[in-house]
Amino acid sequence: MTPPKKRTSKFLETFHSLPRRAKPHYVSTFGQGMAPAWTDNKVLLGGKGSGLALMSQLGLPVPPGFTITTDACVHFLKTGKFPAGMDQEIDQALKMLERALDRKFGDPEAPLLVSVRSGAQISMPGMMDTVLNLGLNDNTLNGLAEATDNMRFALDSRRRFTAMYGDVVLGITDEHGCPFDAILSEHKAKLGVEVDSDLDEKTLKAVIKDYRALIKKETKKTFPDDPRKQLWGAIRAVFESWNNDRAKVYRSMNQIPDEWGTAVTVQAMVFGNRGEGSGTGVAFTRNPSTGEKDFYGEFLINAQGEDVVAGTRTPLPIAKMKRKMPSVYAQLLEVREVLEERFGDMQDLEFTIEDGKLFLLQTRLGKRTGAAAVRIATDLVLEKKISKEEALLRVDPESITQLLSPVFKGSGKKRAIADGLLLAKGLNAGPGAATGVLAFSADEAVKRAKASKDPVILARVETSPDDIRGMKASVGILTQHGGMTSHAALVARQMGKVCVAGCGQLDIDSRSGCLTSRDGRVLKAGDWISLDGSTGEVIAGKIDTRRSDVLRSMLGSIKPSKDGDDVRFRRIMKWADQVRRMNVRANADQPDQATMAIALGAEGIGLCRTEHMFFGERKLKAMQQMILAKGPAERAKALKVVLPLQRKDFYGILKAMGSRPVTVRTLDPPLHEFLPQDEKGMRGLAEKFKMPLKEIRKRIEQLHESNPMLGFRGCRLTFVVPEILEVQVRALLEAATQLRKEGVKVKPEIMIPLVGTRAELAVHEKLVRAIADDIRKTSKIKVPYLVGTMIEIPRAALTADQIAKNAEFFSFGTNDLTQMTLGMSRDDSSIFLPKYVENRFYDINPFESIDQDGVGTLMEWAVYQGRETRPDLKIGICGEHGGEPRSVEFCHLLGLDYVSCSPFRIPVARLAAAQATVRELLKPNQL
């Protein structure tokens, strides 16, 4: 036996194999004629450094400076020392910088002041540390005052620099936060002023003195006034900030490897606060919200970047600059053209104007909404700036669900929040907007939905399959416990319901029927509440919502627009469909879900859960009767009621899917999920069936399992009680026969769940084929069908060569496969899994994205072994992972035939599948 090859995704492999120099060096200059060592190299220079180098190369005005590479950082983090030779390189770069600017570090007349900033390969906004105005000391203060013609500003800069340096570089904090702020507040109080800008020069000097005294007290050393010492301290601090807690958490949340390290950019300070001819601003080359091709941004006259951030002054829209600073505006429009030409994408930029002279401080890929991403990518193709394949790579698959989610009408939500109605914030588990009256149990939700036209929001501590009827009857689901892949979240997404999950800030009390916010507000059953499933906000009261226009257009409930988002959505989906190798199917159990799935591009159903069909009252009753039956005769009687009802269900869904394949999974959950577990429910059941309560309780106790996930369900159940299988298969194939008779070329695929051995599948296959033969004989109509199995038990993957002998298809059930392979119950893992992900035990939550090292190895094994036995074996995935972009790419690389996911994730999967294909086909240097 040989070990498996590592299957790093092609993308990542290529990413990491970008050419690196044989002998590392560590500094790259830019600006004012200094040639960068590399230009477009985010890996080494970080996003900021790479952007500056590129702009420098393009001849755009950037304040000169240099970038210390991530290599140096990695070396420092590993060894605790700066790499040998880095100091000479920095000295050399500093000299070049001084020469270029004709200023000098520590020069009292023409002092060189620099900013020191972090910059990782992928932007981590606000996560790491920055030091501005580095180089200030008693000597250089006047130089700055002269340069800015503003002693007060110079003093304030020095005050800020001292505090920033004390905090960031020297690490002076106390339990109350920043002790420098405390000193400042003291002085303000003494002076009787409210805002910093009211501090006079004298006070500022006193503050600086106190700051320096504090630093001396805390560090037992005088504040370093040598600019070179300051610089080295700042570089070290920025390197170390890579490993501060917020940066670690951010990386963990955003799947950024810990090994990357950050670059450090040292850049000459420019000043936007030198009067009315100066200013600062940010801009996007296109509208980041809509994607429209207009120059979008804002600026402040006579201000520095911090003033924009502080929000004390309101910036002006960039269009106003046209009148106020026409030449700078013209220059910016030119910059915009140059950048879009070079990057072939929407960029954002930060700029400062110093005495009418424009300086660009940063450029990077502009963040955008889903709608904007689609618009920009498709427009760029129409503008012939990029290819269709490139356009596909430009849209984050996750972001396009934004186009399909329900929305709050008008500005209702804004007003509600302004009115103080925000109750809490939970996880944005099911995107979109929902408003309705509160119900605290499934029954109540169903009742309320029946009794009134008011939409219902179901609030539960957590949901279980018992709640499905209630979830179906509701427009939104709110839970106190459970993560992004909790039962509530999964089912909500499949149903396309809005969901805010794991909202621990609320106390949901189902018994007394109320929820309480942290600040003590109480909402009762029947009260209106609104959920924003895209942000996780929970708001008291009613805020009207509506379906998004894109979705209405896709469903044909409004006409396609002429040039709206729906047109562009269709356009990019069409391109994705032209490119992708894998098929995309839907997980759907009901005709309306099937219709939705087709509208969103489903090419079949990959998972129809028959148990979801049992939640109508008549069917549920029959099912319960079957479970409570005292012998085969009673059981048969109950199942006889089920047969025509299930046949009708299957007829509906098969008809909706037409000639597309429909994979139907036979009964999967354990029987106790069909029975109530609480006293009240048991009583109701006893009444319904005129049985003694004791007997009901006994039966329910009998069905109790210590680990139901590993218990009596799936094919284990249908093996012991084959009548259930027979009724389901008969219902399906009779419905299929009827539709064939009606000329619909239906393609049912029968999927056996929880198979662990070939023999289990063989027994089921035999039974299925016998029923099919029987129906064919009676009807004289041949319905083509397949028999296959879920691969969801590790043993099934390990013995796939055997199992493939009786399976015409495999479908990976990665939810259960993950739980078993990792020995981790999804429902119970919330107590430790977040800590696991935070500590990088797993790169990503394995219930969100496939654990490629563990579960992925089993999948690869199963694909290989299964196709060894049966080269034409059809293989798909129907776990929730089938709609997650990274997992979709993994499935593509494994050679799967299709992915299947909830209807609302279908566009995500289509796009992700296309991206996977493009990435595989692109040559490394085209990435």
Add this chain to the structure above:
Amino acid sequence: MTPPKKRTSKFLETFHSLPRRAKPHYVSTFGQGMAPAWTDNKVLLGGKGSGLALMSQLGLPVPPGFTITTDACVHFLKTGKFPAGMDQEIDQALKMLERALDRKFGDPEAPLLVSVRSGAQISMPGMMDTVLNLGLNDNTLNGLAEATDNMRFALDSRRRFTAMYGDVVLGITDEHGCPFDAILSEHKAKLGVEVDSDLDEKTLKAVIKDYRALIKKETKKTFPDDPRKQLWGAIRAVFESWNNDRAKVYRSMNQIPDEWGTAVTVQAMVFGNRGEGSGTGVAFTRNPSTGEKDFYGEFLINAQGEDVVAGTRTPLPIAKMKRKMPSVYAQLLEVREVLEERFGDMQDLEFTIEDGKLFLLQTRLGKRTGAAAVRIATDLVLEKKISKEEALLRVDPESITQLLSPVFKGSGKKRAIADGLLLAKGLNAGPGAATGVLAFSADEAVKRAKASKDPVILARVETSPDDIRGMKASVGILTQHGGMTSHAALVARQMGKVCVAGCGQLDIDSRSGCLTSRDGRVLKAGDWISLDGSTGEVIAGKIDTRRSDVLRSMLGSIKPSKDGDDVRFRRIMKWADQVRRMNVRANADQPDQATMAIALGAEGIGLCRTEHMFFGERKLKAMQQMILAKGPAERAKALKVVLPLQRKDFYGILKAMGSRPVTVRTLDPPLHEFLPQDEKGMRGLAEKFKMPLKEIRKRIEQLHESNPMLGFRGCRLTFVVPEILEVQVRALLEAATQLRKEGVKVKPEIMIPLVGTRAELAVHEKLVRAIADDIRKTSKIKVPYLVGTMIEIPRAALTADQIAKNAEFFSFGTNDLTQMTLGMSRDDSSIFLPKYVENRFYDINPFESIDQDGVGTLMEWAVYQGRETRPDLKIGICGEHGGEPRSVEFCHLLGLDYVSCSPFRIPVARLAAAQATVRELLKPNQL
């Protein structure tokens, strides 16, 4: 990636590759000078046919005949047809037979009568069909009457033959059983007689007539009177009997492959009922009960085999034959010598004496008790008939536990059963005899054990870890639910307690404190009850017991005997130890268990479960306090109480084991196992800790998990609450340091459970090493120790290359690994797993013997990958499988360093490990 090689055990591989002929032929003759085609070939001829051929070759007197091979049967079962050419071969053999005997099929004067019997490779007594006196019809009846000089006998033989043929070959049965018996009873009633032998010739003729009429009515055909037709019908029936229900169940229970098929032996009839010079009997070449070298058996004069079976006459001990039939006796003694010489083992034989002439009908390996097996094997070595290695293969490892189990004193049990005190029969889950007073809860058991000297038997519906204190306080455990590997069974075997599990015939009611047998007898708490854990019998009342002499001798509580079973037990164990490659360790948590383990040959402890140490009241209270703690400070306080207590425990067990390695597993179970789950227990807890009941309930609810097996336990728990790990590791290493100080060269090994990723282990390893360093610094004593991990989660096996980077050893936890790999909860599987095994979905219950195809593949992978990373990686197994012979052989073939099992299984594992080594070393033809 290439698929793994199949790892059939060497033994089975060799077995199946025994030379077979290129061109199959199907018949082998024997007896009276007819040369067999093969002699010692059970695969082709079955046990019976092979024995007859061998005896024939050895010149021993066997009635002539021929055997149709298993090849023919396999062909028949596959195709439904006899293989081409078989008919000619049978014709030829029949001709030879007729010539040899000078009798002919259907000849009225000298008719050839034959028996037709099944004979599989492994004996399946009574499972398949037999037809005697085949060849009888109107013509040959007189010939038989003349040959036996007894018309009544001839008629009775024909009656029996007709019924047997009608039943076995023609398949005539009805729902009441055998319709032939009904006819017979009718005639007896009419005649007013009670026993068959009182039927007169006239009545017998009438019975035969009625039999034939019934057959004609049922089959619409006349009874076949042509002997050849009879023969072919019988052959077909025997072949088909391979697949009857009882045979299938038997094979399933005894792990005999379905593909083997049976041979058919056709043999001339001989008659032991031809007068006082005739007779029939069975004998063993040595005493099958004690192994003593005496000729052992019994016989009946003037009788046929059936008479022995029927039990209507009492046979005589074989020694009596010496006087009654001296020459036959002398001849039998000679046969005994020849057989023992040839087989080198104790054989049993069946014989018939016809008119003073001895015929051997069968010989096979004699079944024996564990004590006899050991005695015979060791004696044969001393007699220089076999080698030590061969002797090791002669003893079934399972059987030697019989030598160690407690026994009922004298004939107490026999008398009790004769008195009608047998209540029920359950599973023989923990061997030995136990008697005591009933307790229905763990608390009660503890109380009763404290309050009185009477031993306690704990009766529970099923047990959980809460019951461990109670189990420890009891001498025997009785459960209503659960199989051979239920919690009760596993813990009982580890503790060496007698256990009858899954005794569904009893209704155990813990609440009202009584148990009820099927026939309504009720035993209450405090009543005496006795358990035979070797047979599963549950008997009302007290039956005195005692430890077996072998065990007392091993423990040194009696002096070794001079030539008793204890001497031979030591002898064979010594040979096993000389041969085996793998080490054998014990799963033990207490010093007394450790002492027992060493006495039984343990070379270390492979699994010390620290949680079992928490079941003393003080420790349990501290643990509960820790769990209920409101913050780190309270938790630390509780753990401070634990530290010295655990240190004392570890001191005890380490000291007992001396310089043998001791693997200690850090806390594994979920926290809720330490808290009561019922109302009463919660109230007690609230009182104990002076906490509001509501708070206790809330905490217990918080800890509730839907699938605890896959939940918050093992290293997940110690990662989130590292204080627990710290206390345990500190307690262990401080105890070890103290012992080193005292000159004991202890070797602790710290094992982290439930590891699924390398990072989890790395975090724990770091913590362990930090504590060790700290203790070393303080004490200035260096304790060598290892850090390793359980491999019990599939992902751990799949990523073993990674995990081995931080592990100095692996220990397979095949209990959990099986549950997760098969997706099957041990506790919940009883509803379907028996059916699975019965239907051969699994060859053996995977919780009893390792599932080699599934779990075994992961194990092989982990061994391979682990040693790729770390070639000297120590690998063992500490699941209950480590004491199961087939699994031990598998571990040997995988290259494991040791197996670890409960103390009482250690001799089993030692022997099984030796057998695995011998089998691997032996050349195929020596097997």
